[in-house]
Amino acid sequence: MIYPDNFEIKIGFSEIRRLLKERCLSTLGKEEVDRISFSTKADEVNEWLAQVRDFRRIQEETENFPLSYFYDVRASVLRARVENTFLEEHELFDLRRSLDTIAQIVKFLNTNVDGDDEENEEQDGWKVDKKYPYPALHRLAEDIMTFPQLISRIDQILDKFGHIRDNASPKLLDIRRELARTEGNISRILNGILRSAQSEGVVEKDVTPTLRDGRLVIPVVPNLKKKIRGIVHDESATGKTVFIEPAEVVEANNRVRELESEERHEVIRILTEFTDKVRPHIKEIILSYLFLGQIDCIRAKAELAKIIRGFEPEVKKGPAMDWIQASHPLLRLSLERQDKKVIPLDITLTKQKRLLIISGPNAGGKSVCLKTVGLLQYMLQCGLSIPVGDRSTTGMFTNIMIDIGDEQSLENDLSTYSSHLLNMKNMMKHANESTIILIDEFGTGTEPAIGGAIAESVLNQFCQKNAFGVITTHYQNLKHFADSHEGVANGAMLYDRHEMKPLFQLAIGQPGSSFAIEIARKIGLPEQVIQEASEIVGSDYIQSDKYLQDIVRDKRYWETKRQNIHQREKDMDKAVSRYETRLQEIEAQRKEILAKARQEAEELLKESNKKIENTIREIREKQAEKEETKRIRQELHEFEKEVSAIDTKANDDMIARQIEKIKQRKARHEKHKAEKAQKQEQAAATLRQAVNKQTGTKVLEVGDEVRIKGTSSTGKLESIDGKTATVIFGGMRTKLKLNRLEYAATPSTSSQDSQEKTLSKNEEMAERLRSYGISKETRKTMDDHKQNFHQDLDVRGMRGDEALTAVQYFIDDAILVGMPRVRILHGKGNGILRQLIRQYLGSVPNVTHYGDEHVQFGGAGITIVDIG
Template identity: 35%
Template sequence: MLYPDNSADKLGFTEVKELIKAHCLSIMGQQMVDKIQVMNNYDNIRKFLNQANEFKNILQNDAALPIQHFYDIKSLANKARIEGAFLSEEEFYQVQASLTTVFAVIAYFNEREGQYPNLEALFEHLPIEKAILKKIDQVIDNKGKIRPNASRDLLDITTGIAKAEQDARKKIDQIFKNASANNWTADGSLTIRDGRLCIPLLAENKRKLKGFVHDESASGQTVYLEPEEVFTLNNRIRDLEFERRREIVRILTGLTDELRPYVPLLLSYHGLLTKLDFVRAKALFAIEVEGEMPEVVNDAHIKLVNARHPLLYLNFKKEQKTVVPLNVQIDDGTRVVVVSGPNAGGKSVCMKTVGLLQMMVQAGLLIPASETSVVGVFKQLFVDIGDDQSIESDLSTYSAHLSKMKHFVENANGKTLILIDEFGTGTDPQFGGPIAEAVLEALNHKKVRGMITTHYSNLKIFASNTDGLENASMLFNNVEMKPLYMLEVGKPGSSYAFEIAQKIGLPQNVLNLAKNKISVGQKKVDTLLVDLEREKKEIYDTRIKLEKQQRQVTNLLAENETLKSYLEENKKALMRDAKQQAQSIILNANKLVENTIAEIKSSNADKETTRNLRENLNVELKKNTVKTEPVKAAVVDEELKPGDWVKLTDSETTGQVIELIKDNVVIAIGDLRTVAKKKRVQKVSRSSVPKDIRKSLTSNTNDYANFSPEMDVRGMRTDEALQSIEKVLDRALMMSVNSIKIIHGKGDGILRKMIRDYLKKYDQVGRMEDEHPDRGGNGITYVYLK
């Protein structure tokens, strides 16, 4: 599967395993981590990945799993298997604690049945035999000590020991008191010698008490004597303790005999605890490196999105720096990526990231990459990194490389992932380049997948003209002479040898001499690569600017459509209300006319009565006539203040006052802001404004009130920081804020540079300055807007 055998060391996989071991709670879990291997079985890979992902979800989003004790109960079970053997109190306590943990874990998952199916499979069909725990609890207490009442005989013996110790203490206290009264004792109190309680006597008085001398002081002036009466009692205590020890052995032997039939089950419980410790360690490591579960496919395919090298990520995290994410795809169309670019530009790290993350996935480990990444399964992983020269094997550096190339060409296939660093180096470039090109052509015919790094121009040209191969380069800022550590697929990169040498300070005359020694064609190729990279960067910047402008136009169009829809709906509602009111007026008028006619006919009224009825009719009709008085313009002197609701006099548009500027009023209408003269607006009551409009405008107004022109992007990845800054910048421009403050930290200045380069693209940005050295210096950037 892996070639050569030290591939795991070369790619950093061994170091990853050591970091995972540090999270284990038991030796058994650590031993299981040591056994992690790169697999090629698709189902097993998915199972292990899902287990780690589910445990990660528990650690981040669920109640803590009741894992408290991990002991090696496998060795204890094997010991109990032997006839006549017995477990000690401490060993039974370990079994007791481990079984308590097992049953608590099973109960935890039973409460969440179906939520973590891959972890539940670890104890599927595993019986819960609480009789074992009950038997142990009857003998061993929760501190790991045998219970005094574990048997009737043990209780009697324990009681006898306590009584004898009490009698012995009383007796020796009495003798000591009498000896002290007679001034026979030396300075001090009762003391222990050879495990016996003794009285310190002056040497000249040792004959005055019957007993046994156990010791004397260094000067010989004090002897330590155990009185004869107490000696007999202490012997009785010792005999009882021997009896107690024999009884404990008998009890433990009997308990072990009862435990023996359950040995296979104990081994199963041990396996569950070991697997839980193992999966827990993998999940904790995933959280530490921000690992996610990618989509896994049973095909030779890789698509890494925002991937980071886990070891580099952890190192940078300590230094509060960010890793530039890697985006690369290897599939049927782009089988081998040929990476070129400047020295120290990140080519090797890029290739090692691909190799290490592939190994991690096929070992069932979550990887620091977006969950939208897609990772396939490879049957073989061939690696050629570093110098494997060997004095014992009589291999030079180039011979070691060639022996690997021989193995690659003979054994690689379409399910092989190859990783070759500095392809073709180690010999004369005039011959090493063609040999490397021939090997690459042979590997391409075998449809292998992989990534190689090189400085050879013939390999770059070969990749650009060959199906299945794709050039890629590590971006380089040729103005500041700094690598950007970003992989760009689609074109080769220059090595920037002369530019880097010039920056380091190599004398100009030496550089000129070197330039004269290379061919004209090579000069043109390298210059062309540099120019292409510069033009590509300019095109990229322009595209980003156009995309931003397009987003702004799209937002404005959406806001316009929303406002238009609102106005149309408002117009329809007004027309509907007017028609209903007109119909009501007409209906009432008709009824009045009919009633008047009926009265005239029924009363045969004279002219005077008829005239009075007509006058009453006219009065009632005037009352019900809709008055269409023109809307009066707001008085210029009318008091308006922010928060008031107003209506434009020449339309039915309603909004809320945001700000007053001399004779102008800034009004919020939906998501839009407009400026109108005071004489063109009329103040209206809040209750007359529809609730949906009030709610929308109040929410937007609060958003603007809560806006802060200061933001902290420390700890964010570069893309996250730039997205956050773009949002704040958009709102600042909309609100006409003069400046914003960005706190990005110092570190190596990478994040600061990326932010400033990004902001330079905006025409609205006037200038950028560092904070005062006493208040953060170049860890803070002030952005002043035009």
């Protein structure tokens, strides 16, 4: 069910249809675009998407796909169902070219590339057709008939320009030959008469025979028309020229008219005879044109997918939505025309969190997020590519219902709020576990208190019916509802408080502030008005809104910080890798230089030996003295020692200097890092002393008994690292921000005072918990994690992104409860899971070591993680 009737207009799908029609090659494709409809069958939608995927591959891999002559001649073919009717020449020409296009497409898609008859196999959940490169389009084309005999017969009838051939039949050939002879005789007779008339001055020199009413005539001045014997057929508009058919060619012209009539009758006979051959195949021909329209429509889908950067995901049968980097296609096109970029959204709806309540400032992107969900899900179930990341998960919904915009109706006497209530009524009536509901500005249009109450009650009904949905609102009670009910999640459109501009980013997990006070102050509303408004709503409301803003700000700050740290770690790893590579290159160069030096020395030694031996031979031949020979041999021996002792000290010195530079660079880096940490610690200590001096409280030091603000449990402060402290609570080591801790004073000996203080602490704790926005369910979940934590995590059989998410939560819990060592079971396989998990572990600061388990206990199939 799609609700309401103007759903496509509301979400912008009518504009998607227009973009598709602009990319169609014919009316056939445009009609197919009009027939695009919403499907609730996952197999059907997956087949449609596979067709688009195949066509996109065709566009990338080949330029030979036939895309010419997408003519729509169905009206002419259907007219031929009546006996004794016939197709005209131009209709026959269009039929021939379009039938040939269909035949080429079918041949292209049904081409067997492997030449075998092996059956299809399953690979990664997809059917892989060994015989056909584009299996989805092959399935679309395999039952389509082609008509080579009709095409061949048309080629016998028409020439390449679409005209009836002279030899289309023997009779037509005879008629046209006689017609050509007769017209030739007429032309010769007329030319003779014309030359004679020109010589007599009856006709001007530049006059030539012309055609009037299908007969060859001579133009003559009116006062000389009696000079030429014949029939006057016409005169010019000015009356200065008359057209005379000489009597000598009257009979010949009459014969031409008879031959033309015979020619036309023979052409009609030929066309009628061919049409009789077409008539039995009209149904199959119409089906082939429907196939041509489908190909045209699929091509338009592929073209649209390119410009919106669409993707064809695998669609699951049940309701599911885990979209990564999703963007509104129409907004993307609009911003690209302005040289701007769209900011993608990550949207997740699961069975555990079915309803997403999005809050945030006006013009912050809430409605765009809502329309993005509606449009992309509708496009998906219509078989269109959607602009999401390739790791996204998609599913099917049987009902999509939307309430957006002003539906005030004068005809039905409905106010804006009445129309919203009517929509709520219909949504509650048809909502079920496979329904997705999209509501913009939930509960508005009436008095805020009762409007918020009704909206909360309606939201509760949706929860009970297990419906999925995305709802935008400004009401605080709906934000609290999401925090205190299972199956509902808060979401916020982020806003930059310093720049006072929306960021158009969706953050799921906490509610957002409307920033009403800040926006009012930015546009220049008088401060007195703002102060009075703040007093009217009360300090509690302003304070809670401030907490929401602080939460959003802190999350953005720490998220940016985490990304910067990870980036710096990556840069550091790259630098270390670069230095190591450089060392290896230097060592290789050193060995190469040494080897080359030794080789040159050996060659030099051999050459020297050869020369000296020649010298000695010459000395002997000349009978030189023995002392001279001995001296020469001694010089040879000393030279040999010098060559053998060639030292590589220069190269070694160069390498040593390079290594020393690297070591000094590392030492300076470590020193700078230590100094920076020391300065941060000193600054933090100075800040703590200043704050505590001002407030009159004790400065927290290592070894103090402390407690978390708002709680009664005490622990021992083990260490302080900047703004982060490590505290031991009941044997469990926990890291948390220093500003969340306070000094725990020694309890009083008086039991009455103790009880009063305990009550006071409990009240204070409850108040602070409320101010922090921590629900009982959240607190209970945190306690359960600590009590029920297991040391082993099994991610075998999971996808990479699922396993990585599970490991992230597992490591966070292990750090929270102070577990020194944990194990992750991922199996061996191809090692992909192990690689992904260890890449993540290398980015976690608290992980001190990770590696394979002992061979006896699983080896490379299990990763041991040490946490410091």
